[in-house]
Amino acid sequence: MKNSGFIARRYLFSRKHISLISTLTFISITGITIGTALLIVVLSVFNGFFDVIKNFLLSYDPDVRIEASGTATFAQNEKMMNKIRSIPEVQIISPYVEGKALLAMDDAQNEVVDVKGVERDVFFQLVDIENSVTTGVFDVTVRDRTPGIIVHEELKNRLRINVGDDLALLSAAGMKNALTQITVPQTYRFDLRGAYYLQQIAGGPKVFVDIEAAKRLFKVRNEITGLDLKLTDNEMAEEVKSELTRALGPEFKISTWYDLQKPLYDVMYLEKWGSFVVLILIVIVAVLNIIGSLTMIVIQKQRDIGILMSMGYSKSGIKSIFRKQGLYIGLIGCGIGGSLGLLISWLQMKFGLVKLSSAFIIDAYPVQINPLDVVLILVVSLMLSILASWYPAHRASQIQPADAVRYE
Incomplete structure (x- = not known):
C-alpha cells in the first residue's frame, strides 16, 4: 500500500x-x-x-624497490634500465649500494653502522633529505682524494664527532679477506662533511657515502644492491610492481612502499x-x-x-x-x-x-x-x-x- x-x-x-x-x-x-x-x-x-x-x-623509503631475488647484488645493464624507463609511471631511478660496516675513529669507540652509497643528485630527487641537513652540507663527492660521508645527527652527538673529522669504514668483506689472507684489514678513509636529522619510526639511521666509494668498500665492483624508484603517484605502486615483475622476471624481487614496512x-x-x-x-x-x-x-x-x-x-x-x-x-x-x-x-x-x-x-x-x-x-x-x-x-x-x- x-x-x-x-x-x-x-x-x-x-x-x-x-x-x-x-x-x-x-x-x-x-x-x-x-x-x-x-x-x-x-x-x-x-x-x-x-x-x-x-x-x-616515505622520507626514507622509495615508492618501489628492485633487488636481486637470490643474491645480495646484481649487475646494472642498459637493457634492464630501458625496460624500467618504458613504464610511464616511473619518474626517477636511483641505484644504491648498501651494507653494514665498522665505523672507526681515532681515540673513540667503534660502531657498526648501515652504510648506503647513493648518486647524490639523483638521490636528492628521490628523498627530500637536503632540507634535513643540520650541520655542514650533504656532499659525498671526492675532495683532495678523500670521499665525503654524511651521518645522522644522533650518531654524530653520541660519538662526539664534528664536521671535518677523518673517519674510517671497514666492511665485513674486508675483515673476511684479512682473516683468510692473513693481511692487515683494508680500511677506507672518509671526510665527515655534514649531519642530517630525520625522525626515526622504523629502522636505524643510515650513513651516506658516494655509490662508487660504497662499491669499493663492499667490493662489489660494477654491481649494485638495488634500484629505488619514485613514481608520479605512489598509489600506483602495486600496478607498477606487476608490470616490473612481468618485464624483469623472477630473478628480481620487486617491493612497494607497503611491502618494505609491511608488518x-x-x-x-x-x-x-x-x-x-x-x-x-x-x-x-x-x-x-x-x-x-x-x-x-x-x-x-x-x-x-x-x-x-x-x-x-x-x-x-x-x-x-x-x-x-x-x-x-x-x-x-x-x-x-x-x-x-x-x-x-x-x-x-x-x-x-x-x-x-x-x-x-x-x-x-x-x-x-x-x-x-x-x-x-x-x-x-x-x-x-x-x-x-x-x-x-x-x-x-x-x-x-x-x-x-x-x-x-
Missing part, C-alpha cells in the same frame, strides 16, 4: 503522549547516532595516523578494523532496542493491524509498515550520527582541538576522512536497522484479523 510510510511514521512518532515505546525508539536512535559518529571519528583518526606514518617512512602497516590496519568491530557493538545494542520497541508496537497495535488486514492490506503490506519503521530509525540515526561524526572530524582536522599528551612528530590527533569508510559505516548501520525490523514485521504479518478484533 502507498500509505504504509505514513502509518509507519504515525506509529513511531505519535505526539499524543510519551510512552515506553517512544522512549525505546529514542534510545535506539540515540544508540545508532552515537555508534555511527564514533565509528567515523575513530576510523578517521586511524586514517590520519596511517598517513602520518606513511609520509615519514607495521598490517598492524595499523588490524587496529583500525579491530576498533570498527568493537565500536559496531554500540550499533548492535541499539538494534536490539529497535527489535524490542517494534515488537511492543506490534503487540499494542494488534487491533489496528487486524483492521488494516480486513480492509485489504496484504501480509507484505503489513510487513512493509514495520520494515519502514526500522528504515526511518536507521535513517535518522545514521543522518544525525554521520553529520556529527563528520563535523567532529573536520573540526579536529582544521583546528587540532584534541592534543597529544606527548608530542611525537605531530602535536594533535591527525584526522583523514575516507569517503569509502564513511559509506561503509552508514550502510552497515542502516542495514542493521532494517534487519532489526524483520522479526517484528514477520510477527505482525501473522496476526489473524478476526482474532485481533475479537480480543480487543
Whole structure:
C-alpha cells in the first residue's frame, strides 16, 4: 500500500503522549547516532595516523624497490634500465649500494653502522633529505682524494664527532679477506662533511657515502644492491610492481612502499578494523532496542493491524509498515550520527582541538576522512536497522484479523 510510510511514521512518532515505546525508539536512535559518529571519528583518526606514518617512512623509503631475488647484488645493464624507463609511471631511478660496516675513529669507540652509497643528485630527487641537513652540507663527492660521508645527527652527538673529522669504514668483506689472507684489514678513509636529522619510526639511521666509494668498500665492483624508484603517484605502486615483475622476471624481487614496512602497516590496519568491530557493538545494542520497541508496537497495535488486514492490506503490506519503521530509525540515526561524526572530524582536522599528551612528530590527533569508510559505516548501520525490523514485521504479518478484533 502507498500509505504504509505514513502509518509507519504515525506509529513511531505519535505526539499524543510519551510512552515506553517512544522512549525505546529514542534510545535506539540515540544508540545508532552515537555508534555511527564514533565509528567515523575513530576510523578517521586511524586514517590520519596511517598517513602520518606513511609520509615519514616515505622520507626514507622509495615508492618501489628492485633487488636481486637470490643474491645480495646484481649487475646494472642498459637493457634492464630501458625496460624500467618504458613504464610511464616511473619518474626517477636511483641505484644504491648498501651494507653494514665498522665505523672507526681515532681515540673513540667503534660502531657498526648501515652504510648506503647513493648518486647524490639523483638521490636528492628521490628523498627530500637536503632540507634535513643540520650541520655542514650533504656532499659525498671526492675532495683532495678523500670521499665525503654524511651521518645522522644522533650518531654524530653520541660519538662526539664534528664536521671535518677523518673517519674510517671497514666492511665485513674486508675483515673476511684479512682473516683468510692473513693481511692487515683494508680500511677506507672518509671526510665527515655534514649531519642530517630525520625522525626515526622504523629502522636505524643510515650513513651516506658516494655509490662508487660504497662499491669499493663492499667490493662489489660494477654491481649494485638495488634500484629505488619514485613514481608520479605512489598509489600506483602495486600496478607498477606487476608490470616490473612481468618485464624483469623472477630473478628480481620487486617491493612497494607497503611491502618494505609491511608488518607495521598490517598492524595499523588490524587496529583500525579491530576498533570498527568493537565500536559496531554500540550499533548492535541499539538494534536490539529497535527489535524490542517494534515488537511492543506490534503487540499494542494488534487491533489496528487486524483492521488494516480486513480492509485489504496484504501480509507484505503489513510487513512493509514495520520494515519502514526500522528504515526511518536507521535513517535518522545514521543522518544525525554521520553529520556529527563528520563535523567532529573536520573540526579536529582544521583546528587540532584534541592534543597529544606527548608530542611525537605531530602535536594533535591527525584526522583523514575516507569517503569509502564513511559509506561503509552508514550502510552497515542502516542495514542493521532494517534487519532489526524483520522479526517484528514477520510477527505482525501473522496476526489473524478476526482474532485481533475479537480480543480487543
